[in-house]
Amino acid sequence: MTKNVVVVESDPTSHYYSHNAARLADEYDRSGDGLLLLIVKICPDKSARILDYGCGTGRDLARLNKKGYTNLMGYDPSSEMIVAGRAKYPQIENYLHHELAHIAAASFDLVICSAVLQHIEAGKLSAFLKNLTSYLHPGASSHLLLSYPLQWPGYEKEPRRVVLHSPAEVRLALHQLGLSELSFSTSRDSLSRAGREWGCMVCGYK
Ligand SMILES: C[S@@+](CC[C@H](N)C(=O)[O-])C[C@H]1O[C@@H](n2cnc3c(N)ncnc32)[C@H](O)[C@@H]1O
Numbered sequence: 001m002t003k004n005v006v007v008v009e010s011d012p013t014s015h016y017y018s019h020n021a022a023r024l025a026d027e028y029d030r031s032g033d034g035l036l037l038l039i040v041k042i043c044p045d046k047s048a049r050i051l052d053y054g055c056g057t058g059r060d061l062a063r064l065n066k067k068g069y070t071n072l073m074g075y076d077p078s079s080e081m082i083v084a085g086r087a088k089y090p091q092i093e094n095y096l097h098h099e100l101a102h103i104a105a106a107s108f109d110l111v112i113c114s115a116v117l118q119h120i121e122a123g124k125l126s127a128f129l130k131n132l133t134s135y136l137h138p139g140a141s142s143h144l145l146l147s148y149p150l151q152w153p154g155y156e157k158e159p160r161r162v163v164l165h166s167p168a169e170v171r172l173a174l175h176q177l178g179l180s181e182l183s184f185s186t187s188r189d190s191l192s193r194a195g196r197e198w199g200c201m202v203c204g205y206k
Pocket of ligand 1: 014054076
């Protein structure tokens, strides 16, 4: 007898991104350029090796590409987000991957992780950051840029996991990995969503 097999996506976060990828590609494209200005400031070398970890549809990489950056790579665990990104930004389609096998450890001058930390459970934050920093070149000129929400009214009701990590928790975990904070700034939501506030931390091996 043949049994019916029902595939259940148990993780609400992966479910959210895989089922909303095309809509999010357009929505994220409307965000402001604040992060890009900071990236250009901390990493003016256009040949620098840059990884966007949790790149979504690759908006920031597309903007960096437009500014002349040539050595870019994006990873996102959602294959649907990567497919939507390749369709929206065909000029960077070869940079976008949903498999980590494409990404060499300890080889990037800048690792960006924007709007991803909120999806990491509190008990897994240190392990996540350890993995993230494993992609960073161990030189003094390498940087890690983390942008994550500090305030998000109604986050408990989101259909995806949202955890608000405090800057102190993030700072401590990074310190344990040998990274120092070089700057920290806060900003309003780049998509003007009411009440959301973001923190942006730049760290390095100094
Ligand atoms: C809010 S979107 C941000 C996308 C992009 N970085 C941006 O700023 O537009 C969050 C992204 O994080 C990805 N994500 C969720 N959990 C992740 C994890 N454990 N590791 C890496 N990326 C993750 C999702 O697939 C999604 O594309």
